[in-house]
Amino acid sequence: MPIVSPIPSNPLADGRQSERALIIRRGVQRMLLAMNAHVLPELSLASGRRADLVAIMRNGEFWIVEIKSSVEDFRVDRKWPVYRQHSDRFFFATHPDVPASIFPAECGFILSDGYGAEIVREAPEHRLAPATRRALMLRFARAGAARVTVAEMSGVAVPALDGESD
Secondary structure (H helix, E strand, C coil): CCCCCCCCCCCCCCCCCCHHHHHHHHHHHHHHHHCCCEEEEEEECCCCCEEEEEEECCCCCEEEEEECCCHHHHHHCCCHHHHHHHCCEEEEEECCCCCHHHCCCCCEEEEECCCCEEEEECCCCCCCCHHHHHHHHHHHHHHHHHHHHHHHHCCCCCCCCCCCCC
């Protein structure tokens, strides 16, 4: 009889993301970390939608990055306009085999190869209302803290970020 653990080994690997999407995500996360952003993948928003990546930047801005691994993936997705209500800037991210021309010009665009990523088109700023920003900050902080707790309970070493300079 298998032993069932109440603590999943990787709570972010739920089988919904394709291998290509995870590769794109890795490159975008590396870019955002190099920009001194803190990133949470698969964050549930107040609207009930789940954002592929939510980043809080050094200046306090929230960015949402929606990952699209194919033309078909983009064509069938009609939920992305909702993400603008939960971010200061909204980006699409993909890989070099997906044509950039399919993505709306009013959104930012990131190209990722899995090892890194580059912002090809900056996202226009649309500042969050103060109450929305506060609610998103609490959601981000609680989700991040919960993930650290789950990781530590699973025996995963979580590095301290005490020496971080702001």
